[in-house]
Amino acid sequence: MPQLNQIQRRYILHWGEMGTRWGINRTVAQIHALLFLSASPVSAEDIATTLNIARSNVSTSIRELESWGLVRPVHLLGERREHYESLKDVWEMFRVIVEQRKKREVDPTVRMLQESLAELNKAEGQAYTRERLQDMSEFFDTVNTVYSELNEVSPRTLKAALKVRGKIRKLFQSGG
Numbered sequence: 001m002p003q004l005n006q007i008q009r010r011y012i013l014h015w016g017e018m019g020t021r022w023g024i025n026r027t028v029a030q031i032h033a034l035l036f037l038s039a040s041p042v043s044a045e046d047i048a049t050t051l052n053i054a055r056s057n058v059s060t061s062i063r064e065l066e067s068w069g070l071v072r073p074v075h076l077l078g079e080r081r082e083h084y085e086s087l088k089d090v091w092e093m094f095r096v097i098v099e100q101r102k103k104r105e106v107d108p109t110v111r112m113l114q115e116s117l118a119e120l121n122k123a124e125g126q127a128y129t130r131e132r133l134q135d136m137s138e139f140f141d142t143v144n145t146v147y148s149e150l151n152e153v154s155p156r157t158l159k160a161a162l163k164v165r166g167k168i169r170k171l172f173q174s175g176g
Contacts, residue, residue, distance in 0.1 A: 041083035091155035
C-alpha cells in the first residue's frame, strides 16, 4: 500500500468522523474509506499498517463491511493473503447502504408497529395510542413504497431525474 497523501488522509479521517455520526464505528468507516480510495485490492495487513490500527480490529471491521455488502474479498494470483476491495460505484454503494439500513432499522420498526396495532385493536380505551401508532405505521408504509419504487429505477435514470429536480421545484413554485 503506498503512502497516503494529505487529501486521502483528510478524506479517511472525515469519513471515520461521519461514520460515528451515522452510528458506524469510526475504524469501520475509515477502512471503508481507504478501500474506496484504493485503486487495487488491499490486504488486511496493509490496512492495519496504513491506518495504524490492530490487525484484529481490521478483521472485525472487514467482517462488518462484508455483512453490509460494501466490501468483498479478492484473491490475487500468487498471493496467499486475502485482499479486499470496496464497491466503487457511489450510486450502488448508496443503494446498498439504504437497503441495509432499511433491513436493520425500518423493517423491525414496521413489524413492531403492526404487532402493536394488532394488539391495540383488541384493547379498549387505547384510541389515542392507536391513532398515534397508526399515523406512524402509515408514514413507514409510504416511505417503504417510495423506497421500493426508487429501488426499481436504474442508477442512470435516477441520476437524470435528480438533475432536473431544481427545474421541477421552480415549475411548482411558479404555478402556486
